[in-house]
Amino acid sequence: xxxxxxxxxxxxxxxxxxxxxxxxxxxxRADLIACEDTRxxxxxxxxxxxxxxxxxxxxxxxxxxTARLLSALAAGxxxxxxxxxxxxxxxxxxxxxxxxxxQAGVRVVPVPGPSAALAAFSASGFSADRFLFVGFLPSARAxxxxxxxxxxxACPIILYExxxxxxxxxxxxAERFGGARELLIARELTKKFEEIVRLPLAEARDWLHxxxxxxxxxxxxxxxxxxxxxxxxxxxxxxxxxxxxxxxPASAAxxxxxxxxxxxxxxxxxxxxxxxxxxxxxxx
Numbered sequence: 001x002x003x004x005x006x007x008x009x010x011x012x013x014x015x016x017x018x019x020x021x022x023x024x025x026x027x028x029r030a031d032l033i034a035c036e037d038t039r040x041x042x043x044x045x046x047x048x049x050x051x052x053x054x055x056x057x058x059x060x061x062x063x064x065x066t067a068r069l070l071s072a073l074a075a076g077x078x079x080x081x082x083x084x085x086x087x088x089x090x091x092x093x094x095x096x097x098x099x100x101x102x103q104a105g106v107r108v109v110p111v112p113g114p115s116a117a118l119a120a121f122s123a124s125g126f127s128a129d130r131f132l133f134v135g136f137l138p139s140a141r142a143x144x145x146x147x148x149x150x151x152x153x154a155c156p157i158i159l160y161e162x163x164x165x166x167x168x169x170x171x172x173x174a175e176r177f178g179g180a181r182e183l184l185i186a187r188e189l190t191k192k193f194e195e196i197v198r199l200p201l202a203e204a205r206d207w208l209h210x211x212x213x214x215x216x217x218x219x220x221x222x223x224x225x226x227x228x229x230x231x232x233x234x235x236x237x238x239x240x241x242x243x244x245x246x247x248x249p250a251s252a253a254x255x256x257x258x259x260x261x262x263x264x265x266x267x268x269x270x271x272x273x274x275x276x277x278x279x280x281x282x283x284x
Contacts, residue, residue, distance in 0.1 A: 004031070004077040006101045008094070010087040010113030014191035016047050018114050024048050026111050030080035034069055036092065040084045057081070059093050066097045073106045087115045091135040091160055117158045120186040120220035123196050124156065128225060131156040132259070141168060148176040152236075154262045157223040163216050167208050173223060174201040182224035188217035198224075237263035241272055250276050 007026045012018040027033060028050045034057040035041035041054050057065040069079055083092035101108050117133055132153040137144045139162075151157065161169050173183065179202025187195045195214065199207060208214050240260055244253035254269035 003104065003106045004073045004075070004079065005107040005109055006073060006098065007078070007080045007109045007111055008088050008098065009080045009082050009111045010115065011041075011044055011082050011085060013085040013114045013116045013119065013189055014194075016044055018190060019044065019048065020111075020113050023111050023113050024050070026109075027052060027080050027082070029078065031077040032069070032072060033080045033082060034065065034094075034097065035082045036084045041082055052080075057093060057097065062093050062096050066100055069097055070100050070104060070106075073101060074104065085114070085116070087113065090115065090117065090133075114190075116160070116186075116189055116218070116220050119189050120184060120196075120222050121156065121158055123186065124184040124198065124222040124224070126156045126182075126184070126222065126224045128155045131158055131222075133158045136160045136162075137169065139165065141172070144169065145172055145176070148172055151176075152261060153259070154225055156225055159221040159223070161219040161221060163219065166215055166219050167205060169221070170201070170204045170208060173221075174204065177201060177223065177226075179203075180227065182227075184222040184224070186220040186222070187214065189220065191217070193217065233261070234263070237261040237268060238271060241268055242275060245272060245275055 007030065009023050009026050011023065027045065030052050033041060033045070033052050033054045035054050036056070036058045038054045038056055045052065045054070055065065055069070057069070073079060081088050081094050081097060083089075083094065086092070088094040089098060098108060121131060132155055134151070134157055137147050137159060159169070170183070173181075179200055181201050182198060183201050183204050184196065184198045185204065185207070187193075189196075193213065197207060237257060241253055241257040244257055248256065250269060250272035254265055254272045257263065257268050258265035
């Protein structure tokens with residue numbers, strides 16, 4: 001028997017009317033639907049009269065669920081993977097199943113659609129040909145500040161945040177990047193109480209505290225590019241490059257280091273070759 005297919009189906013991030021016809025067709029034709037929370041997914045399925053069996057796949061059962069789902073795929077079943085909202089595997093579980101499907105030679109089919117990160121970026125007005133998606137920062141404040149300390153990008157930065165941490169995170173962003181840097185706060189995207197505001201970081205805390213409801217719901221933050229970008233710090237760029245070279249080839253390390261620090265990729269690649277050559281010489 002030939003193996004089945006794994007559909008990666010993007011679902012609405014709030015407004016259930018955002019489900020595309022192709023997404024609904026993929027869900028209706030699946031033998032199984034793997035989802036984070038079966039209750040959340042059943043709400044969407046009931047809205048559109050879909051009665052396919054749902055099985056949980058979340059961060060606490062991902063390995064066991066992946067093995068079972070891979071067996072079903074090997075038996076020729078068609079499985080649709082969804083998250084609670086938006087595009088699966090983007091700051092959500094599911095990547096392990098997708099990777100296993102590829103390794104097993106299973107057909108993987110993306111069904112694109114809603115994404116909270118892209119929705120917020122499109123509404124930000126920050127002109128850029130690229131952005132850095134970070135997802136959730138560490139929940140502990142000390143770890144979050146440490147993560148922000150090494151975070152640097154000339155392009156916009158997209159973050160997700162939980163309501164109970166939003167005020168602290170905004171304060172940490174202002175401390176790290178300065179009050180003049182602009183921030184888009186997107187709250188409850190596509191839902192009834194959606195709010196989208198773009199303002200300087202210095203004003204973001206007061207905006208959040210002006211109305212208690214503004215610290216409720218799900219948040220996407222888009223930090224605008226530095227209005228007065230500084231020349232990249234050569235020492236910092238080399239430190240980042242050195243760390244990346246421990247795990248990546250010279251070309252890949254230079255490319256990623258350039259994205260992180262803003263230093264020229266060509267210069268970093270040449271330096272990476274020098275550092276790699278010194279390492280080999282010491283090893284010999």
